[in-house]
Amino acid sequence: MLRHANILGYLGSDMASRNSCTQLLLVAHYHPLGSLYDHLNRQTLTLDHCLLLLISAVNGLNHLHSELHGTQGKPAIAHRDIKTKNILVKNNGECVIADLGLAVTHRQGHIDLGNNLRVGTRRYMPPEVLDESINKESFESFLKSDMYAFGLVMWEVTRRCSSSGRAEPYRPPYHDVVPADPGFDDMRKIVCVDQHRPVIPNHWSGHPTLVGMAKLMKECWHHSAMVRLTALRLKKSLVRLEGAIKPANNKVDL
Template sequence: MHAEQLRDKIRVLRNGKEKQNQIICKTKYIYVHVLILHVTLLGYEGLKCYCNIDSPSSCPNSTCETDGYCYASTNIEKGVQKYTYHCLDFKSLIPFEHPFSCSTTKNKNASVVIECCDTHMCNRELRLELQTKPPETSPPPSAWQVVPWIVGMMMVGVCVAISVWWKRSRNKHKRGSRPLFPVEESLCETRHQMMGTATIRDMIELTTSGSGSGLPLLVQRSIARQIQLVDIIGKGRFGEVWRGRWHGENVAVKIFSSREECSWFREAEIYQTVMLRHENILGFIAADNKDNGTWTQLWLITNYHENGSLFDFLTAHTIDSTTLIKMALSIATGLAHLHMDIVGTKGSVLAGKPAIAHRDLKSKNILVKTNLTCVIGDLGLAVRHNVASDSVDVPSTNRVGTKRYMAPEVLDETMDTRQFDPYKRSDVYSFGLVLWEMARRCGIPDDYQPPYYDCVPPDPALEDMRRVVCVEKRRPNVPNRWHSDPVLSAISKVMKECWYQNPAARLTALRIKKTLANIGSPDYIKQ
């Protein structure tokens, strides 16, 4: 049953196709007979047309006869328009429905215009005009020529957009909004050509041009992506510190928790201050934000010092008077460099280094190098002095310094935070306590103890420190044996001048540096 129905449908379709073909054939048949009838009605003389061909035999009296159409055309010959009139015979009408000989190209810049007509002398009045050709121009570029140009313009646009975004994000950060570390400028920087073979020190010397402002952002990111974490070497409220390996070199990787993003951004920003790089400031290498699939890690990569912090070193080692002076002088030198503002040359791109105050100076934030000199690290709470407006650039973070090392004016909140000098004086107070920690481990050493260990609990509250330092005005105890040692006696005098209750009476970092250098001289020791 189904087979028969299918055959019926096929027959219907075939019949429809055959009828369609028959209609087309009949139409052509009628068209041909109409043309023949048309020729017949014109009589044996045929169709007379105007003719301007230079041939008397084919064009007598500028007239020709045809059984087809009268023909007119206009073309350009040697830069001049030429008008041609003639007859078009029936045998030339191919195809007869729409002869090619009577067709004008559809190109807007056609060089020939043709028209046919079918009444006596009808072509005589035809005056066909060519469209004026526009001036010659280079051919339109192909898709393969256009694509690179479009891609190049897009990349320029992306770089400009990223630069604008980064500038706005920095401005927002300065106003206290949530900061983000830049990734856009790194898209526009070229990867350093010596990345594969150079050491970090080589790259820093080659790429900073003496500015001391750190590596280019793309180089920083490239280094961060290639670091392999080895083992954890410390923990703090900010996160963790790891020892990492980069091309055979040890580096320290400080990994901040996500809630400490402001501290991470601030520290990276301070480390990249122009002209900050110094032998007694922890060497900054790179900063990057890395997505481990679960959360974003905030990395800060610095030089690695196997001796660890001064706190760790003093806990495990005793020192002699020469090492005490060397360590103290290196810390004072680093602090003096931080506190100093370096004015750039007038009109120079480098405006110079602003004065910086640390705000959290303590033995755990000072690292010991292999030659037993020290470097100052952890600049997450640092503030900068803006000379132009005489204002203080304070980080937008809720963190405060370590309570045990806070100066009296910070503890009782009497410090003028609008001025920059009070911040430097509070650093000097903290340095005096660090001196005391080192002096305890020199000569006939005492066990290591932090400042005020005998006055407050191991983790003192703000009220505990305020009571001891501001109300009772106590300071760490200076043992009598120090007075019999010329070096320890001189050091104790310096530390006392660092922790005066009145901030204005304290020594400056530069003065401390010069005094310690004098104490360490051979002539002084001989005395």
């Protein structure tokens, strides 16, 4: 039940020996457009394409977050390392969520943290992870961490959207306030102490859809985890924004 149009398809795995070295092989579907990070660095986006990328990505995240019951059910899964480099772009312009190496599962009230206590990529860590106040006994805490990171992804994607003939150059979150490879202390000061968040471009204010998207990303990266949107709520809100600007059968030009 993990198979989904917006989650990277797993085909198989193997272990081989080469020159006395053990190789661990993971086989997955191939998407030649590469990561969302690469995609955003290559080109600007139309508003339609921007929304398609985000709606499909949050659709995959919502499926991960959902526990499905029954004999063919699946546990709820928190990704714990959401970022543009862990999201791939399909030929049809949709996204798939990839790299579940740090995932946490939850089934029937039991949280399985596994043996890996790493917590993801520092640039995308929410305040409760940076200041170590996250409640690791609550699975909801991990879901809210994913939503904080997804809010940053939304900002990265929307900046590349052309409005009034203008799109911002690609930049990673907090590019203007931390080093290229920020440490925990760098991020803790900016996110927890200063409560700084990415700057919303001024020219978005002239476009109702971009204003709506800015509001949603702010709700995702709110300092208080309990205020953040769920993946399902965000998906529904983005679909409403999409419905206000184009018919459902419009095609996206890649």
